[in-house]
Amino acid sequence: MPSIHPAVLIATVVTFLIAACGGDSVTPTIEPPETEQAGVTQEPPTPPLWRYVNSGWVSPSNESANAFSRELRVDVITSSEELERFNRTVISKRTVGTGTTLNRAEFPGSVLLVAYIMWLPVQGDPLSVVGLKIEGNRAVVDLELDEDAQGRAYPYLFAPMTMVTVGRDEFPAQGPVSFEFRLDGELKVTFSDTLE
Numbered sequence: 001m002p003s004i005h006p007a008v009l010i011a012t013v014v015t016f017l018i019a020a021c022g023g024d025s026v027t028p029t030i031e032p033p034e035t036e037q038a039g040v041t042q043e044p045p046t047p048p049l050w051r052y053v054n055s056g057w058v059s060p061s062n063e064s065a066n067a068f069s070r071e072l073r074v075d076v077i078t079s080s081e082e083l084e085r086f087n088r089t090v091i092s093k094r095t096v097g098t099g100t101t102l103n104r105a106e107f108p109g110s111v112l113l114v115a116y117i118m119w120l121p122v123q124g125d126p127l128s129v130v131g132l133k134i135e136g137n138r139a140v141v142d143l144e145l146d147e148d149a150q151g152r153a154y155p156y157l158f159a160p161m162t163m164v165t166v167g168r169d170e171f172p173a174q175g176p177v178s179f180e181f182r183l184d185g186e187l188k189v190t191f192s193d194t195l196e
Contacts, residue, residue: 048170050132051104053112054097057122057158060090065118067157072143072188074181077105077112078168078195086114093158096125110165111195115143115181119157124149127160137172140180171195 065071077083083105105112117127126149131142143162171177181189 048132048134048166050113050129050164050166051101052097053101053104053165054095054161054163055125055127056095056097056161057093057125058090058116058161059093059158060116060118062089063118067119069118070120071118072181072183073116073118073159074141074179074189074191075112075114076179076191076193076195077114078110078193079107083107083112090116090159090161094122097163105165109168111168111171112163112165113141113179114161114163115141116159116161117145117183118159120160122154122156122158124151125160127162129162129164132164132166134170137175138178138180139171140182142185143181143183145184168195 060073063073075086077086104110113129113132115127115129120126124146126146128144128146129141130144131140133140133142145160176192176194179191179193180187181191
């Protein structure tokens with residue numbers, strides 16, 4: 001009787017056991033995550049895009065504020081008429097905006113966000129928008145004040161101002177929007193507007 005090689009004998013026994021268990025082979029299965037099963041990959045939401053329009057130093061008329069105070073004032077502008085009214089009451093003294101940037105506010109497709117601080121000595125251009133987050137009918141505008149502004153400090157007070165535009169389609173179509181303006185991470189002003 002011919003001898004059977006041990007490896008052939010083991011392979012035959014393994015094949016017999018697999019067939020006896022009712023399968024051809026045993027392979028583990030790994031279920032994909034639920035997002036892959038549905039064919040959807042979750043990506044973090046893209047923050048809304050804002051575009052620079054103007055900045056500089058302004059002198060708001062009919063504003064009462066102590067010369068030593070640092071009060072944040074804001075406005076949300078949604079039409080050419082509102083922008084004209086703002087420009088009549090907040091007189092620019094030194095601005096950085098150009099013809100190109102000033103034309104970025106195209107109404108009714110734009111929302112113009114304006115902030116200024118009463119009062120600081122004229123020096124550099126320290127106020128800027130550094131973040132914007134929109135969640136439903138709530139928008140958070142993050143502002144930053146450069147405490148180490150460069151340039152010559154003039155001996156009179158003006159309000160450092162910044163102005164950016166955001167597409168109207170970034171905001172909800174219905175209902176008022178609550179704007180929270182935060183300066184250096186601290187909530188300073190809450191403002192509500194219907195954006196109409």
